[in-house]
Amino acid sequence: MNTALPLNTGATIPALGLGTWQSAPGEVKAAVIHAIEAGYRHIDCAYCYQNEDEVGEALQDVIQRGIVKREELFITSKLWCTFHTRAEEGLQKSLELLKLDYVDLYLMHWPVPMNPNGNHPLFPKLPDGSRDIDRSITHIDTWKALEKLIQTHPDKVKAIGVANYSVKYLEKLLAQATIVPAVNQIENHPLLPQQEVVDFCKQKGIHITAYSPLGSTGSPLFKDETVLEIAKKHNVGAGTVLLSYHLARNSSVLAKSVNPARIDENRKLIQLDEADMATLAALPEKRGGFSRFVYPPFGVNVGFPDKPEGIDLSG
Numbered sequence: 001m002n003t004a005l006p007l008n009t010g011a012t013i014p015a016l017g018l019g020t021w022q023s024a025p026g027e028v029k030a031a032v033i034h035a036i037e038a039g040y041r042h043i044d045c046a047y048c049y050q051n052e053d054e055v056g057e058a059l060q061d062v063i064q065r066g067i068v069k070r071e072e073l074f075i076t077s078k079l080w081c082t083f084h085t086r087a088e089e090g091l092q093k094s095l096e097l098l099k100l101d102y103v104d105l106y107l108m109h110w111p112v113p114m115n116p117n118g119n120h121p122l123f124p125k126l127p128d129g130s131r132d133i134d135r136s137i138t139h140i141d142t143w144k145a146l147e148k149l150i151q152t153h154p155d156k157v158k159a160i161g162v163a164n165y166s167v168k169y170l171e172k173l174l175a176q177a178t179i180v181p182a183v184n185q186i187e188n189h190p191l192l193p194q195q196e197v198v199d200f201c202k203q204k205g206i207h208i209t210a211y212s213p214l215g216s217t218g219s220p221l222f223k224d225e226t227v228l229e230i231a232k233k234h235n236v237g238a239g240t241v242l243l244s245y246h247l248a249r250n251s252s253v254l255a256k257s258v259n260p261a262r263i264d265e266n267r268k269l270i271q272l273d274e275a276d277m278a279t280l281a282a283l284p285e286k287r288g289g290f291s292r293f294v295y296p297p298f299g300v301n302v303g304f305p306d307k308p309e310g311i312d313l314s315g
């Protein structure tokens with residue numbers, strides 16, 4: 001499945017990407033090599049996944065063996081929260097680990113700056129155990145730093161974007177941005193359609209990439225009767241239905257696996273029909289509301305209607 005979808009930069013993003021969050025060192029190199037040999041051209045990485053060095057070994061391997069050319073790959077990395085005041089350093093670290101000259105997309109991982117000098121380089125905490133948030137800057141300052149980064153280093157970063165942005169935070173960002181984010185990467189699946197963010201981004205020309213489309217680790221979605229019925233109708237697995245849902249919404253989608261058979265299986269996308277999409281749209285109501293599987297304990301209200309608790313850092 002090598003469909004590519006347009007970005008507001010003029011570039012395209014392959015519809016299916018391999019996720020690498022929680023892909024253990026010792027497993028992720030083989031997974032990335034297998035995926036690229038199987039035809040994946042889009043790999044989603046992040047500094048905070050602490051496995052970019054191994055992903056980089058895999059990329060070097062497939063490029064050196066002539067399986068793929070660098071320019072045929074779409075590689076995303078993300079600026080972690082403790083690097084919001086050090087965007088250039090964050091990018092440089094990821095490029096070195098990934099052994100790349102440039103990334104195709106660099107995302108602000110969360111609109112939540114954390115203390116760069118706290119008690120942990122990635123997940124600093126205060127004595128009371130809460131995350132050590134840096135309130136001296138806002139996510140808008142961070143966005144301006146990313147704008148500067150792409151302006152000064154267009155050779156190192158081809159597009160900038162955001163992740164985990166709600167309508168509220170996007171409105172604040174766009175009011176002061178000179179570059180419209182190319183992408184908003186958000187949790188998205190039939191139990192969390194986030195229709196308001198998807199519609200807002202469409203209207204603003206911001207491409208949506210869906211993360212945790214399978215419901216992340218330990219997902220209930222593979223056993224969901226409605227998903228299984230649609231899978232049976234099309235004679236495919238539940239994973240194919242869950243991934244194809246995004247294709248029908250013109251979003252790209254990231255599927256994580258370190259299992260070769262599942263990496264292969266996840267390449268199979270189909271065209272869901274209007275009836276399937278209507279059935280999936282009704283799923284949250286059937287299952288007693290939305291389910292969000294990824295919500296780190298920042299203690300911050302990032303503006304999602306289903307998560308109203310925490311401090312407001314929208315700026």
Ligand SMILES: NC(=O)C1=CN([C@@H]2O[C@H](COP(=O)(O)OP(=O)(O)OC[C@H]3O[C@@H](n4cnc5c(N)ncnc54)[C@H](OP(=O)(O)O)[C@@H]3O)[C@@H](O)[C@H]2O)C=CC1
Nearest residue numbers: 019020021044163211212213214215216239255256257258
């Ligand atoms: N920007 C952000 O904040 C976030 C970004 N992401 C990105 O999105 C990617 C995908 O999301 P993620 O949360 O990892 O979860 P996914 O929804 O991709 O689910 C991954 C889980 O499903 C299993 N799995 C994969 N394929 C199949 C299959 N065909 N049948 C049965 N089980 C399967 C995997 O196990 P196994 O590996 O054993 O196959 C793993 O346990 C991440 O890896 C990351 O790159 C994710 C979360 C947050």
Ligand SMILES: O=C[C@H](O)[C@@H](O)[C@@H](O)[C@H](O)C(=O)O
Nearest residue numbers: 021046048049294295296297
């Ligand atoms: O990309 C994946 C997720 O956002 C992940 O990076 C966070 O959930 C992180 O583990 C955290 O605890 O803040």
